[in-house]
Amino acid sequence: MKLGCCYYPEHWPEDIWADDARRMADMGLSQVRIGEFAWSRIEPDPGRFDWDWLDRAIATLGDAGLEIILGTPTATPPKWLVDSMPDMVAIDADGRPRGFGSRRHYCFSHPGYRAQCQRIVTALAERYGEHPAIVAWQTDNEYGCHDTIVSYSQAATAGFRRWLERKYGDISALNTAWGNVFWSMEYRSFDEVDPPNLTVTEPNPAHVLDYRRFASDEVVTFNKLQVDILRPASPGRDMIHNYMGFFTEFDHHDVGQDLDVASWDSYPLGFLEQFWFSDEEKLRYARQGHPDIAAFHHDLYRGCCAGGRWSVMEQQPGPVNWARYNPAPLPGMVRLWTMEAIAHGAELVSYFRWRQAAFAQEQMHAGLLRPDSGEAPAASEARQAAQDIEAIGDNRPTAKSVALLFSYEAAWLFDTQPQGASFRYLELVFDMYSALRQLGLNVDIISPRAALDGYGMIVAPSLPILDDQLITQIAAVDAPILFGPRSGSKTPDFAIPEALPPGPLQRLMPIKVSRVESLRPGLVEPIASHEISRWIEQIDAGTITAEARTDKGDGILFAHENIRYLGAWPDQAWMTNLFAKMAAEANITTRPLPRDLRLRQLGSLCFAFNYGTAALTLSDCLAGSADREFVLGSDLIGPAGLAAWVAD
Numbered sequence: 001m002k003l004g005c006c007y008y009p010e011h012w013p014e015d016i017w018a019d020d021a022r023r024m025a026d027m028g029l030s031q032v033r034i035g036e037f038a039w040s041r042i043e044p045d046p047g048r049f050d051w052d053w054l055d056r057a058i059a060t061l062g063d064a065g066l067e068i069i070l071g072t073p074t075a076t077p078p079k080w081l082v083d084s085m086p087d088m089v090a091i092d093a094d095g096r097p098r099g100f101g102s103r104r105h106y107c108f109s110h111p112g113y114r115a116q117c118q119r120i121v122t123a124l125a126e127r128y129g130e131h132p133a134i135v136a137w138q139t140d141n142e143y144g145c146h147d148t149i150v151s152y153s154q155a156a157t158a159g160f161r162r163w164l165e166r167k168y169g170d171i172s173a174l175n176t177a178w179g180n181v182f183w184s185m186e187y188r189s190f191d192e193v194d195p196p197n198l199t200v201t202e203p204n205p206a207h208v209l210d211y212r213r214f215a216s217d218e219v220v221t222f223n224k225l226q227v228d229i230l231r232p233a234s235p236g237r238d239m240i241h242n243y244m245g246f247f248t249e250f251d252h253h254d255v256g257q258d259l260d261v262a263s264w265d266s267y268p269l270g271f272l273e274q275f276w277f278s279d280e281e282k283l284r285y286a287r288q289g290h291p292d293i294a295a296f297h298h299d300l301y302r303g304c305c306a307g308g309r310w311s312v313m314e315q316q317p318g319p320v321n322w323a324r325y326n327p328a329p330l331p332g333m334v335r336l337w338t339m340e341a342i343a344h345g346a347e348l349v350s351y352f353r354w355r356q357a358a359f360a361q362e363q364m365h366a367g368l369l370r371p372d373s374g375e376a377p378a379a380s381e382a383r384q385a386a387q388d389i390e391a392i393g394d395n396r397p398t399a400k401s402v403a404l405l406f407s408y409e410a411a412w413l414f415d416t417q418p419q420g421a422s423f424r425y426l427e428l429v430f431d432m433y434s435a436l437r438q439l440g441l442n443v444d445i446i447s448p449r450a451a452l453d454g455y456g457m458i459v460a461p462s463l464p465i466l467d468d469q470l471i472t473q474i475a476a477v478d479a480p481i482l483f484g485p486r487s488g489s490k491t492p493d494f495a496i497p498e499a500l501p502p503g504p505l506q507r508l509m510p511i512k513v514s515r516v517e518s519l520r521p522g523l524v525e526p527i528a529s530h531e532i533s534r535w536i537e538q539i540d541a542g543t544i545t546a547e548a549r550t551d552k553g554d555g556i557l558f559a560h561e562n563i564r565y566l567g568a569w570p571d572q573a574w575m576t577n578l579f580a581k582m583a584a585e586a587n588i589t590t591r592p593l594p595r596d597l598r599l600r601q602l603g604s605l606c607f608a609f610n611y612g613t614a615a616l617t618l619s620d621c622l623a624g625s626a627d628r629e630f631v632l633g634s635d636l637i638g639p640a641g642l643a644a645w646v647a648d
Contacts, residue, residue, distance in 0.1 A: 152195045
């Protein structure tokens, strides 16, 4: 459990590097990420490398006792490289090139750019692979940021055609799988298949889904290209990539197969402002972030590497520059966010950035230091977090409890054909996750391909494509299981199953979804003082009696043995009640929480986090809290405060 920061020595006079390094160490930081945007300084002209400044920067940081995570600079190819092959840039859905002048201006599919990445990564690995200060490598930076995963370039078109030929083998198989007889869309060869953009109206959804799969696979192979260079040249160092929040454009589980550590960039205030949260929530949590935003991503990315190792590579330390509105965190929140990540098992929390830049696009993004090198408010909170980590010591991971199944492919499918403007996969998953958290439960967010043994309760918010391997796993599990709306609603080729939804799940639960409705805002179905909005299904259940019905008598929840199917999107309070019932069946203890309080157990410790603006007394919320052995804090938790105690 370490603290760190993101540092850009190329941005600052060399005569302050040593003092910066000393101050980092004095603040309790022990790791520093550098280099991920420095290509133009490393290679100012084609083939001419300037290593001297980077050698000195690494030596300066290492001499201060800091461990270094070195980034590969492939997210920011220099102007000379773009000019040498202008077709390396990504093309957006409207056919426009993504120009030079910011970052991420490349197409994952371009073979020439891949060769250039191989060359620069090899040069870095050969020079620094055995350097004792280097403890890890970060590949690239934030794959897909600024909508750059899906490209419609000539290179992507050629790559897609090859991908299709490998998958289908024969063009007739593709035509059958996609249903291309519809609207006379049949192809004679793979060379006739173009990307699914610039069509007159909606493109074939099967075509779109395959293009999304292809684009995701391109990220996987791009990342693997770098890792395959770095591993042999830098043995014993971790391979890391920094994922983003609420981002589903590629399959993070697939990329994670080639990594040692999954990290992510945590900006709770920016994410609250930019995503679907209500105006009331945005005002209530404007300076704290929604209580489940950071935790959701901690639990998601913990499940993206086989070993469960993860970290926060960029932690928001103050106002950011990129959201519609950018308030400052409530005093104490930077410490709270840090310790909440630690409570979820983070190996590292790294603040972005060490010093606020006085120039360019991110000059309004706060750091631990101001541009004049004076300490910003977050500095003292980072210092306090370092002391907190010392106080809690090492803790083993907590035993498995609740699994939530998360599918990137499901997100692509619903993006492609939502059937209702408000049906957002991420929001459905988040609603169910938040309902579980309000019961004080520990949640592991895992891939549908992950093993399910050991979990006392399993929730699949929606899995539109169900494969035989998962059905076999589900059949062998005794724990209570919930499948949410639209599960089993499509085949892998994006068609309605022959026996109707929920498709393969019918082998375990004999029901059929005969009709679906998407509901516009304000059109709701009452259900026992609660509401169903957005989505509802008509279900033919045969002899199975509905466990829950709308006020007008339509069944929406059905149970068969240990499996439940929910054919609607009820409000979060209704889902919380359902999860409490399932937890009781599984003999899992729940602790219903006030709106602003969240818990997390890590090994022998239980943590409490107050996301509210008023103090909370734990003993009023949790039985026996006043008698607990507190390691951090006390029974009274102030606004943006936290406590940790030895668990019962």
